[in-house]
Amino acid sequence: MRALIVVMDSVGIGGALDAARYGDEGADTVGHIADACAAGRADSDQRQGPLQVPYLTALGLGEACERATGRKPPGLQRRAGAGAAFGHAHELSRGKDTPSGHWEIAGVPVPFDWGYFPKAVPTFPPELIRQLCASAGLPGILGNRHASGTEIMAELGEAHIETGQPICYTSADSVFQIAAHEQAFGLERLYRLCEAARPLVDRFNIGRVIARPFVGETPADFRRTANRRDYAVPPPDSTILDVATAEQRHVVTIGKIADIFAHRGTGHNLKGENNDVLFTRMLEGIAMLGDGGLIFANFVDFDTLYGHRRDVAGYARALEAFDARLPELLNALRSDDLLVITADHGCDPTWGGSDHTRESVPVLIANGRTAGPIGARSSFADIGATVAAHLQISPTRHGRVFW
Known part of the structure; x- marks a missing residue:
């Protein structure tokens, strides 16, 4: 019995209830990429045609998008597989940044406003x-x-x-x-x-x-x-990583997770230079993960290489490459493992500027026992709460279990 939280960094699915507050009403990372692919605007030497992510679709990505925005993006029309559990989550934290999203996933919504530097030039005091x-x-x-x-x-x-x-x-x-x-x-x-x-x-x-x-x-x-x-500054409260570490569970973190959590409770950290290498490191982590252990992984290329650079074709290609490796992950799971694939915010490459976009995120679950919709979650913290319940460790202070 193990648990894995896999964050596709910036793979938002639109529909944030408070998007207008951030100037992001209508932003939809997955939906707009799928639209561009279907219209031929994301064709390149490396990829052509509609967005092809059959394994994410089988896990319920299309249904999650539909529940968040009211429509299934093109290329994601197939119904979720019989064993999929899926939904979407809204963010409580007052921001659309990486630490806020990840900390909330781990059970700690950010209860304060971050400081920001003004857009004046020079910007720093x-x-x-x-x-x-x-x-x-x-x-x-x-x-x-x-x-x-x-x-x-x-x-x-x-x-x-x-x-x-x-x-x-x-x-x-x-x-x-x-x-x-x-x-x-x-x-x-x-x-x-x-x-x-x-x-x-x-x-x-x-x-x-x-x-x-x-x-x-x-x-x-x-x-x-x-x-x-x-x-990074450390989270203001105990995360699922802190809880698992305190209860002597094996923790493996992938990519920049250790940095995001200020190396607190992050266990054995495996890094890699890109999504493909990080995927391989994650599989190595699964192979070494003990019973009752936790993996927390971040796949950053979606955000840094394609979202911020507003590269629609590159983002689509990265989604398809990640999807193509998902069978390796699914085959590495035991029947009593819990896998949650999600995101921390959006970074719609069709949107103006080069910043993150305030969006809801997909919550795609594989655990061999539960299937069907989990509804619209009012906080990313429900992920941490569910992982804690699955691992039978002390609950996080925030969040509600999916079932």
Whole structure:
């Protein structure tokens, strides 16, 4: 008897009840990607035609979308398989960021508003930058504004290499991001800089400091590496990870989960450079997972490579590649295991700007015993509550069990 929580980062399905508050009314990541595929607007050398995700569809993705928005997207018209349990969940936390979504999935809705940097240029308080430069011996910084990470890297990467000044920027999320060249600046030096920045941004209630290392020699070949590291504040309450660890259950986390939870209760962490490698690491984690153990996995490429870059064809291709590997996951399950596939927010690649979108998320369940709809869940925390009940560990403070 084991449990797996698998987060398809940013794979929202529209229909958030409070989307208008965030300027996202009508955003629908899966639905709009499926529409684009059906209309031929997502064709590329790597993929053609309607969205093909038969295993997610068999688990009930089409039904989850229909319950969230009132329609089944094209390509997801097949009925869910006889053994599928499915639904969708709304977020209680007041944000559409990565920590809020993941913490709520783990049973801890965020009860406060995060701090955000203004869209003015420069965006960071002068005293913050002065203290950062003084603490790290920096001649100054570049950027100092809201920006797309890939765009600002291409724009300022050469100046960064020439001057030794790191590129500091933010987004609509509660983040302070620092990009630096792995060789010219140094990866360990970048990590130390982020560690210095973490306490400096605490007074602004910033959720994460993110190290964004990159390599390359010119804007044409600059690329971010898999050595990203997030420095997050810890969750404000005990998560399902804390509970499982306290009760001496085997915990394995995949990808950036350990960073998101500030390495609290995250057990044995397995990382990888992309979704495909992360999937393989997850299968390794399942093979080592003891009875009563928990796996918590994040697949980040949907968000960072395609959602934020508004790459519809790339996002569709990533969904299809993930789906193609699902039989490996399903075949690795025991009859008494619980698998929940979900998301933490949306990042509709057809939407304006480059930020996350406030959406409900799919909740697709495989456990060999329960099938059918689980309804509209009022909080992502229902996932953590259900996992705790399945593993027969102490309940989380928030959330209601699915059945």
